[in-house]
Amino acid sequence: MPDRWWVDDDRLLRLLGEALRIGEVPASFVETGKLTLPWQDLDAELAALTYDSATDSTPALAGTRADDLARLRQLTYRATRTGLEIELAVTEDAVVGQLWPRQAGTVEVHPRRGDSTTQLVNQAGGFVIRPIPSTPFRLSCRTTTGVSVITDWVTLADPG
């Protein structure tokens, strides 16, 4: 016997009140759920931030680099078990990436908001993400040699 809750005016009004008090499901609630997947991504190893030019000083190098290179924000993520390193350099309009050791594969960009995209990694281990994601993102990387890692959240906003 289906419950015909909509028939009676008083009950319909009461249920409407409930629905409105419970409120719309926030978009962030759904997004968080969707983003749970890469966090747990099965066999992917987490690559943690090991270097960030914005916060880590490199006095030995600072004076020796060409000016334009030194100004670029650079980050390194490393997965210790598989030994894969992902280097990122932020240019004016793109994030230029490099895998160490050099190898081909794919890199998926998972922005906190918006759709994921996939980039090819060339044989020299290089890839480009353009435009620069406007929200924090994670990179999950699969190489042709079967290595699978996912970075921590990458935040490129100017450090405050």
Place this chain on the structure above:
Amino acid sequence: MRDDLLVAALVRRAAAGDRQAWEALVERFAPLVWSICRRLGLARADAEDAGQQVWLRLLEHLAELREPAALPGWLVTTTRRECLRVLRGRRQQADLAYMAGAGDLDVAFDEELTSVEEPLLAAEREVALRDAFRQLRPECRQLLELLTHDPPVRYREISERLGIAIGSIGPTRGRCLDALRSSPALAALIDPGADNAEGGEGGARPVVGR
């Protein structure tokens, strides 16, 4: 495809790491998880925390979910557990201000939801009601908002705030509720035999099957 078959297919694909399937599952069940948390009295921020745990548990659980039809029931149980964990954490903080009503849903609900099906139906109903409500004319939205306000707003005040006669609040309320019923969002939930059961305003009830 039948609904439960669709869910079963999504579960299998998501367990194999299919992003789209996982996202579809999250979108589908987010209103259920949200509704349960809010009904248990969690403020919005706490509901988001509890929800995050539920999705993590679900991801861990997917592979061993042999009977995908059991997913809604599992979600109901798991969500309640995670919400109660958040609530316990709150109480341990002995944050009296929070207990005194900073939780923005200190309202007892009329309809007790105890079984597994009820929260599912309730979440489905709430989504439909909110969608239908959004489609109403602004005058109806204002009136129904005041009429469902908690604590209740007196007719005299409603009359003053909306600039309509007290005597016309009742009839307008009826018309607005009829408009709510006949909106496509609600029509999808209302079964075909539902029409003409009560005389009432008549004719406004949609006849839409699934």
